[in-house]
Amino acid sequence: MNKKYKAIVIVGYMILIVFALLWFLYPNYISSDDGADNNDEEIEDGNYCLPNERNAEICTKIYQPMCGWSDPEKIQCIKYPCAQTYSNRCLACANENVLYLTAGECPKG
Numbered sequence: 001m002n003k004k005y006k007a008i009v010i011v012g013y014m015i016l017i018v019f020a021l022l023w024f025l026y027p028n029y030i031s032s033d034d035g036a037d038n039n040d041e042e043i044e045d046g047n048y049c050l051p052n053e054r055n056a057e058i059c060t061k062i063y064q065p066m067c068g069w070s071d072p073e074k075i076q077c078i079k080y081p082c083a084q085t086y087s088n089r090c091l092a093c094a095n096e097n098v099l100y101l102t103a104g105e106c107p108k109g
Contacts, residue, residue, distance in 0.1 A: 047101045049093035059090035066091075067106035068098035081107050 069083045074097045083106040086092035092101055 049098060049101065053090065053093035054096070056090050056094055059088065059094065062088055064088045065103075065105045067102045067104060068092035068095060069100050069102065070097050071099035080109050083107075 064087070066086050066089050067081075067083050068086050069081070070077065072082070075082065084095075084098075085105045086095070086098075089101060092098050
């Protein structure tokens, strides 16, 4: 085989390897099955934190208040509400004691 043909074969294999890696790694970057951006979705009462939100290493400082309701198995409430207002969803879900979220500030007790 000549050198030019070998170079073309090697480049072809390298391209195939790159595409194979992208094919297997791409699903890890998808945040939801429907392809919608979670930041644009309307937050409804009773939203639970997703596992990938629990492990967030950094959160934005955008103020979108969320009421994080405590997990009764982890926190014993003395008075209503058993919740805390967080500045955004990311910070609320970073707290392991938060069970679910509601949009806006928590109700006043």
